[in-house]
Amino acid sequence: MMDRQIVKQATRQSRRQFLAAVGGAGLALTVRPVEATPASMTLAIRRVVGEAVVKPGKVKLELPPLVESGNAVPMSVTIDSPMTAKDFVKAIHVFTEKNPQPNVISVQLGPRAGRASITTRIRLADTQKVVAICQMSDGSFWSDSIEAIITLGACLEDNLI
Amino acid sequence: MARTLINVPAKAKRGEIIAIKTLISHVMETGFRHSNLGVRIPRDIIDTLVCTYNGEEIFRAVLYPAIAANPFITFHTVATESGTIAFQWTGDNGFSAKASAKITVE
Numbered sequence: 053m054m055d056r057q058i059v060k061q062a063t064r065q066s067r068r069q070f071l072a073a074v075g076g077a078g079l080a081l082t083v084r085p086v087e088a089t090p091a092s093m094t095l096a097i098r099r100v101v102g103e104a105v106v107k108p109g110k111v112k113l114e115l116p117p118l119v120e121s122g123n124a125v126p127m128s129v130t131i132d133s134p135m136t137a138k139d140f141v142k143a144i145h146v147f148t149e150k151n152p153q154p155n156v157i158s159v160q161l162g163p164r165a166g167r168a169s170i171t172t173r174i175r176l177a178d179t180q181k182v183v184a185i186c187q188m189s190d191g192s193f194w195s196d197s198i199e200a201i202i203t204l205g206a207c208l209e210d211n212l213i
Numbered sequence: 214m215a216r217t218l219i220n221v222p223a224k225a226k227r228g229e230i231i232a233i234k235t236l237i238s239h240v241m242e243t244g245f246r247h248s249n250l251g252v253r254i255p256r257d258i259i260d261t262l263v264c265t266y267n268g269e270e271i272f273r274a275v276l277y278p279a280i281a282a283n284p285f286i287t288f289h290t291v292a293t294e295s296g297t298i299a300f301q302w303t304g305d306n307g308f309s310a311k312a313s314a315k316i317t318v319e
Contacts, residue, residue, distance in 0.1 A: 124281035152245045158275040166230035166291035173281040
């Protein structure tokens with residue numbers, strides 16, 4: 053009688069331990085998806101601009117107002133600049149807030165570009181803020197940002213990002 | 214060899230701003246995806262596009278995994294003289310592709 057009680061207790065104990073162990077392992081196995089945070093975007097921007105102040109204006113970032121699929125989103129960046137030998141856009145950088153990596157594209161231009169404007173297609177993992185920053189020949193930085201609304205992220209459909 | 218498609222006007226007036234469109238076939242594998250077996254698919258992207266006009270560099274783009282597959286990039290330049298506009302894409306795993314277009318400036 054006594055023996056049976058002990059055995060019962062022991063099995064109950066081990067089952068409890070087992071469940072606890074499995075639960076713990078389950079928690080440990082839950083992998084957090086890679087994702088850039090607003091903080092990492094700020095860091096990536098700082099890495100490009102250094103200590104300089106980024107002022108809003110001059111840059112025009114265009115994205116469709118509502119994006120159906122984040123796999124290929126047309127994006128254009130246009131900068132209001134005369135593009136002369138003395139006053140031109142040196143570089144354009146684009147960043148996102150929630151993609152696995154904040155950088156999207158970095159472009160170097162010169163006065164020979166004539167017009168500071170680029171177009172490309174980007175991936176967006178989620179509804180998020182997209183920031184375009186340009187560097188002028190005098191060293192000043194200007195920016196524009198857009199909240200892009202994605203109905204189907206590049207992650208959901210087939211885990212593209 | 215990756216397929217490339219570039220669009221440069223064949224003729225332009227001196228000083229005219231021309232639009233250049235470039236497209237190249239490439240998967241642009243991000244390196245963040247996992248296969249069905251849970252193995253991470255290694256990154257395989259084009260990371261640089263350089264454009265030269267008669268040997269002088271006029272445009273350089275650094276691409277990251279957030280650029281969609283088959284990178285399509287357009288930009289502008291001033292038509293200064295007749296000659297060749299050349300493009301070079303380079304990327305992971307020693308990827309390299311070249312293309313060029315002739316332009317006549319009047």
